[in-house]
Amino acid sequence: MSKTNAGGGTITAKDGATIFYKDWGPETAQPIVFHHGWPLSADDWDAQMLFFLGEGYRVIAHDRRGHGRSSQTDTGNEMDTYAADVDALAAHLGLKNAIHVGHSTGGGEVARYVAQYGGNGRVAKAALLGAVTPTMLKTAANPGGLPLEVFDGFRNSTAFNRAQFFQDVPAGPFYGFNRPGAVVSQGVIDNWWRQGMMGSAKAHYDCVKAFSETDFTEDLKKIDVPVLVMHGEDDQIVPIADSAMLAVKLLKRASSRPTRASRMAWRRRMPTSSTRTFWPSSRLEVGASNKGRSPPCAGVSLCFQVGANPALMKATICVTTVPQPSWKPMSSCFLRASSLPCIAIAV
Numbered sequence: 001m002s003k004t005n006a007g008g009g010t011i012t013a014k015d016g017a018t019i020f021y022k023d024w025g026p027e028t029a030q031p032i033v034f035h036h037g038w039p040l041s042a043d044d045w046d047a048q049m050l051f052f053l054g055e056g057y058r059v060i061a062h063d064r065r066g067h068g069r070s071s072q073t074d075t076g077n078e079m080d081t082y083a084a085d086v087d088a089l090a091a092h093l094g095l096k097n098a099i100h101v102g103h104s105t106g107g108g109e110v111a112r113y114v115a116q117y118g119g120n121g122r123v124a125k126a127a128l129l130g131a132v133t134p135t136m137l138k139t140a141a142n143p144g145g146l147p148l149e150v151f152d153g154f155r156n157s158t159a160f161n162r163a164q165f166f167q168d169v170p171a172g173p174f175y176g177f178n179r180p181g182a183v184v185s186q187g188v189i190d191n192w193w194r195q196g197m198m199g200s201a202k203a204h205y206d207c208v209k210a211f212s213e214t215d216f217t218e219d220l221k222k223i224d225v226p227v228l229v230m231h232g233e234d235d236q237i238v239p240i241a242d243s244a245m246l247a248v249k250l251l252k253r254a255s256s257r258p259t260r261a262s263r264m265a266w267r268r269r270m271p272t273s274s275t276r277t278f279w280p281s282s283r284l285e286v287g288a289s290n291k292g293r294s295p296p297c298a299g300v301s302l303c304f305q306v307g308a309n310p311a312l313m314k315a316t317i318c319v320t321t322v323p324q325p326s327w328k329p330m331s332s333c334f335l336r337a338s339s340l341p342c343i344a345i346a347v
Contacts, residue, residue, distance in 0.1 A: 007022065007023065007024060008020070008021050008022040008023045008024075009021065009023075010070075011088055011089055011092045013065065013076075013081075013084070013085050013088055014084070014088070015073075015075070015076055015081075016071075017065050017070065017071040017073050017076065017085070018070060018071045019062055019063065019065060019070050019071075019085050019088070019089060020042070020062060020063040020068060020069035020070045021042065021060060021061065021062035021063070021089055022042050022049065022059075022060065022061050022062075023058070023059075023060050023093060024049060024053050024058070024059050024060075025053050025056075025057060025058035025059055026058060027058060027094075028058075029056055029057050029058040030057055030058065030097055030098070030099065030124070031057070031058040031059070031060055031093075031095050031097075031098040031099070032052055032057050032058070032059050032060070032098070032099045032100075032101060033060045033061070033086075033090070033095070033098050033099070033100045033101070034048065034049065034059070034060070034061040034101050034102075034106070035061075035062075035064075035086070035100065035101065035102035035103070035106030035107070035109045035110050036061065036063075036064065036067070036103065036105075036106050037103045037104030037105045037106050037130075038067075038104065038105040038204065038207050038208070038211055039067060039158075039166070039195070039196040039199050039204040039207065040067065040068075040192065040195040040196065041063045041064075041067050041068025041069070041195045041198060041199070042061035042062055042063050042068060043068065043191070043195055044103075044192075044195060045059075045061045048101075049061060060089075060093065060095075062085075062086070062089055063199075064082055064085070064105075064106075064109070064207075065077065065081070065082065065085055065203065066199055066200040066202070066203020066204065066206070066207065067198070067199040067200075067203065067204075067207075068195065068198050068199055069198065072199070072200030072202070072203060073200065073202075073203055074200075074202050074203070077202075077203045077206035077207055077210060078206070078209070078210045078214070079108060079109065079112045079210050079214045080112070082109045082112070082113075082210070083109060083112040083113040083116055083117065086109065086113045086117070087113065087116075087117040090117070090122060095122065096121050096122060097121060097122075097123075097124045098122065098123055098124060099123075099124055099125045099126070099127070100113065100114060100118075100123060100125075100126045100127070101126070101127045101129065102126070102127070102128055102129065102131060103129045103130055103131070104129075104130050104131060104132060104211070104237065104238060105132055105207065105210070105211040106131075107128040107129060107130065107131020107132060107133055108131060108132045108133055108210075108211055108214060108216055110126050110127075110128060110131075111126075111128065111131070111133050111216045111219040111220055111223065112214075112216065112219050114126050114219075114223050114225065115218070115219035115220075115222040115223055116219075118223070118225060123225050124225060124226075125225055125226045125227070125228075126223065126225060126226075126227045126228075127227070127228040127229075127230070128227065128228070128229045128230070128244075128247065129230050129231070130230075130231055130232060130235055130237070130238055130243075131229070131231070131238070131243060131244070131247065132211045132212070132214075132216075132238055132243065133216040133219075133220060133243060133247045134215065134216045134217045134220055134243070134246050134247050134250060135213070135214065135215040135216060135217065136151075136211065136212045136213075136238065136242070136243070137151070137212050137213045142242070144241060144242040145242050146212070146239070146242075151208050151209070151212040151213075154208045154212075155205055155208050158201060158204050158205050158208065159201070159205055162196070162197070162201055162204070163193075163197065166192065166193045166196040166197060167189065167193050169192070170188065170189045170192035170193065171184070171189050173236035173237055174192065174236075174237060175188060175189075175192075176234060176236070177189070178236075179234070216247075217250060220247055220250035220251050221250050221251075221252075223251060223252065224252055227251050229244050229247055229248045229251070230244070231243060231244035
């Protein structure tokens with residue numbers, strides 16, 4: 001389908017909800033679809049979208065229902081409907097061979113969408129970044145999860161003082177600004193607050209249950225396209241031990257390889273003087289033996305800025321694929337941000 005709204009627009013979901021989206025770049029280019037975290041909007045991906053637009057991709061991001069500029073829905077604020085909304089958007093735009101990238105709650109949305117709707121060439125690859133998969137809540141089946149009281153705190157703060165809560169989260173644990181030596185950006189904090197306050201308090205309240213209690217185990221098992229799982233070891237919102245470390249075991253062809261970004265073998269053209277691009281892969285041997293060699297398989301490129309706070313990695317990662325005929329397809333892989341000397345960026 002041709003692009004009907006230059007630069008983006010809205011679609012109407014089956015229940016009448018309006019879903020806002022951005023759509024930049026040539027319709028013939030491979031699409032990268034970005035899925036944001038709670039309680040944000042498509043704007044959280046602006047830097048990454050601009051970067052990959054410049055690399056020749058078609059870049060798309062939507063405001064999840066109840067978030068940003070989409071309808072302030074009082075129903076349908078759960079993962080099945082979120083995934084159905086993405087399917088409606090993909091159908092509207094005629095997307096094929098798309099790369100779906102999800103952060104935090106958006107990672108859960110990607111897992112559900114790819115598992116339920118990703119067949120018939122719709123999805124080429126996926127990336128789960130600081131994602132809530134496979135499940136966050138502590139239960140008998142998930143003893144390492146977070147207790148319900150944690151998420152009740154999210155709900156209470158959202159219901160009774162959302163404006164203050166949406167300042168406290170980015171100023172503290174979300175970006176790691178509460179860690180010693182962190183360089184705090186008030187602009188980043190304000191932008192997080194701005195995005196959150198655009199959305200619906202009711203939808204944000206409901207979404208806490210969606211991201212904390214949804215079990216994505218069967219979704220992860222069903223996915224048969226290459227998946228990158230990447231997670232910060234110091235993630236204070238979605239602890240790595242009960243998320244990425246478990247998710248990678250559920251994905252097909254997965255290979256867990258904790259890796260320091262500064263030792264990831266191969267460097268390609270730097271988009272700017274302050275960034276580097278590395279090539280992770282489930283087959284990539286980390287160490288001096290790979291210096292100067294091309295990566296053994298195609299995969300996901302990650303841009304890292306030297307000298308920044310490692311705790312920031314969670315929310316600012318950028319992902320792309322650069323196909324080369326001589327490279328082998330990347331299988332599912334996992335890379336842990338362990339004592340990173342850098343953060344992922346896309347500028």
